[in-house]
Amino acid sequence: MLVFWVLAFGSAAVSNILTLRIDAHRYGLDAGTWQIVTNEFTSMAVSLLMLPFLLRACDRWPLHADTWKRRLPLYVLGSIVWCLLHIAGMDLLRLAVFSLMGVRFEPGSLRLQLIYEYLKDVRTFFIVVAVWHLVEWFGRHARGEASLLDAPDEGPPVEPVDRPGRFLVRKLGRDFLVATADIEWAQASGNYVNLRVRGRDYPLRSTLAALEARLDPTVFVRAHRSYLVRLAQVSAIEPLDAGDARLHMADGTVLPCSRRYRESLRSLAAGTDPAPGRT
Known part of the structure; x- marks a missing residue:
């Protein structure tokens, strides 16, 4: 460019x-x-x-x-x-x-x-x-631009409608369904949030905070003011001197983790409750 x-x-x-x-x-x-x-x-x-x-x-x-x-x-x-x-x-x-x-x-x-x-x-x-x-x-x-699907198109919902199980992605005039379970992380980008799925980014018209509120907090964890990560996709947490950290994802990507969220993320990864007063 x-x-x-x-x-x-x-x-x-x-x-x-x-x-x-x-x-x-x-x-x-x-x-x-x-x-x-x-x-x-x-x-x-x-x-x-x-x-x-x-x-x-x-x-x-x-x-x-x-x-x-x-x-x-x-x-x-x-x-x-x-x-x-x-x-x-x-x-x-x-x-x-x-x-x-x-x-x-x-x-x-x-x-x-x-x-x-x-x-x-x-x-x-x-x-x-x-x-x-x-x-x-x-x-x-x-x-492909994504939008939330609260419930399945057919049959009874298999989960609460406030936890979307799928996203509708419209790409070059065609519609695709992306499962929430396939999302590896989400990155804030202006008025959009880029959903990373198998190496591709799908823009969702939303704020990161609004998306975080809709997803399961035990599955998707805030790591940075601009990143929300799927905990199962984090393969390693690398501490840095300033108190921040780097997250090594399963696909080899390295994402930032700010000091504010580091301990909470470590606690959830270890299967324990975050320390009182920590976010």
């Missing part, structure tokens, strides 16, 4: 350089090629440096059908912050390059620069947001 964004921003910068160079020649503008290249690549560099933070925000506060109205104003505010940081960053880089070349850097009117850059930056900002959401949407549907 990093290569995609570098190519996207890089190709846009090269295209702008060629266009501006042609305009400078056509209209007799006093703009050297090195100045045009500096202006475009400093803009690209700052955008790429800020990009991981924007993608992280998209992951943390995604726009869905039930959240976009509430979160859209935050994204608009984010576009303004993006623009201000973009201007500050690229102007500092341009000042450094122009100084090395022995040329005075003149950014011009700040008010006009803010208007001019925001008109460009707001498009870039929301194109990135739209691409991220499109990729995430396709990824969820390609991997």
